Amino acid sequence: xxxxxxxxxxxxxxxxxxxxxxxxxxxxxxxxxxxxxxxxxxxxxxxxxxxxxxxxxxxxxxxxxxxxxxxxxxxxxxxxxxxxxxxxxxxxxxxxxxxxxxxxxxxxxxxxxxxxxxxxxxxxxxxxxxxxxxxxxxxxxxxxxxxxxxxxxxxxxxxxxxxxxxxxxxxxxxxxxxxxxxxxxxxxxxxxxxxxxxxxxxxxxxxxxxxxxxxxxxxxxxxxxxxxxxxxxxxxxxxxxxxxxxxxxxxxxxxx
Amino acid sequence: xxxxxxxxxxxxxxxxxxxxxxxxxxxxxxxxxxxxxxxxxxxxxxxxxxxxxxxxxxxxxxxxxxxxxxxxxxxxxxxxxxxxxx
Numbered sequence: 001x002x003x004x005x006x007x008x009x010x011x012x013x014x015x016x017x018x019x020x021x022x023x024x025x026x027x028x029x030x031x032x033x034x035x036x037x038x039x040x041x042x043x044x045x046x047x048x049x050x051x052x053x054x055x056x057x058x059x060x061x062x063x064x065x066x067x068x069x070x071x072x073x074x075x076x077x078x079x080x081x082x083x084x085x086x087x088x089x090x091x092x093x094x095x096x097x098x099x100x101x102x103x104x105x106x107x108x109x110x111x112x113x114x115x116x117x118x119x120x121x122x123x124x125x126x127x128x129x130x131x132x133x134x135x136x137x138x139x140x141x142x143x144x145x146x147x148x149x150x151x152x153x154x155x156x157x158x159x160x161x162x163x164x165x166x167x168x169x170x171x172x173x174x175x176x177x178x179x180x181x182x183x184x185x186x187x188x189x190x191x192x193x194x195x196x197x198x199x200x201x202x203x204x205x206x207x208x209x210x211x212x213x214x215x216x217x218x219x220x221x222x223x224x225x226x227x228x229x230x231x232x233x234x235x236x237x238x239x240x241x242x243x244x245x246x247x248x249x250x251x252x253x254x255x256x
Numbered sequence: 257x258x259x260x261x262x263x264x265x266x267x268x269x270x271x272x273x274x275x276x277x278x279x280x281x282x283x284x285x286x287x288x289x290x291x292x293x294x295x296x297x298x299x300x301x302x303x304x305x306x307x308x309x310x311x312x313x314x315x316x317x318x319x320x321x322x323x324x325x326x327x328x329x330x331x332x333x334x335x336x337x338x339x340x341x342x
Contacts, residue, residue, distance in 0.1 A: 006258070006312075006313070006315070007257045007312070007313045007336060008257075008258050008260055008311070008313075009257070009260065009309060009311045010262060010288070010308045010310045011259055011260070011261055012261060013261060013272045070318070070319060070320065071317060071319055072301065072319040072321075073321075075302060076303070077302065077303040077304075190305040191306055208294070209293065209306075212291070212292045212293070212295075214291060215265065219291070221292075222294075224294075244294050244297040244298060244305065244306045245293045245294065245306050246297070247306055247308070248307065249307035249308060249323070249324060250307070
């Protein structure tokens with residue numbers, strides 16, 4: 001026997017075990033005006049200082065056939081969006097039937113983009129906390145929730161079901177459907193929930209998780225997102241700019 | 257092979273045990289009860305963003321980490337086949 005052989009698989013029981021998922025497609029479309037996704041409907045051009053990065057969008061993928069034996073990585077993976085990067089603008093359909101365009105949002109002191117969804121147990125655990133954060137900070141911080149999942153894989157995340165959830169939970173913030181999954185790819189959102197917090201100048205100031213205990217709000221020691229917002233409201237940089245949290249992988253359609 | 261469940265501790269009886277039973281998972285299943293994710297995700301693999309399902313396969317120094325689900329059983333089999341098992 002050549003050393004111990006081990007396979008460790010991290011799961012959550014409510015996610016489908018044999019879920020069909022495939023790598024993201026190679027090329028995401030960026031529109032001529034520098035925005036991604038559905039651009040139907042009236043909108044004004046984004047402010048001059050709100051432009052997405054020009055370089056091609058990195059692809060999240062794995063092809064088991066191409067993977068050889070390798071060593072454990074010694075450095076952190078480079079995120080798609082880096083701290084300090086400008087916001088990537090978008091215009092997506094809201095649960096109220098209208099398009100929401102971040103470029104047209106009222107000027108605020110921070111902009112909090114939350115990739116979340118209906119079905120993921122981690123997203124569900126954080127729903128009430130997101131509502132509470134919006135209640136506390138909503139007048140100063142723009143909150144936007146985006147569902148990045150393909151409903152052909154998880155029906156519970158369909159636009160119709162988003163409308164139902166938004167009504168049930170009485171969301172007072174936009175809950176947008178990332179049809180075509182362009183925005184998720186442009187941001188490098190890998191899971192739900194996944195937070196991207198931008199400062200008043202639309203620069204990325206914090207990304208990652210909401211706090212350090214998904215199971216029990218009472219046991220939270222580090223409310224990362226609230227701390228980052230507090231810092232931005234004081235005109236400071238957050239002490240913690242990146243955190244990692246467990247979430248459900250974004251559901252991407254099988255390549256045919 | 258070990259399955260590491262990230263369910264909440266409170267869900268062992270209501271979700272995890274039925275899940276293991278219904279899916280007839282005949283492999284060791286553990287509950288990873290460490291909610292401070294930021295403290296350990298990178299210790300498993302620095303490239304891991306934290307999405308699940310995720311799979312680590314290793315033998316000695318050789319290490320493969322997949323942050324995705326498998327479409328087919330054979331996809332997981334192919335990865336395991338890359339290791340020399342005697």
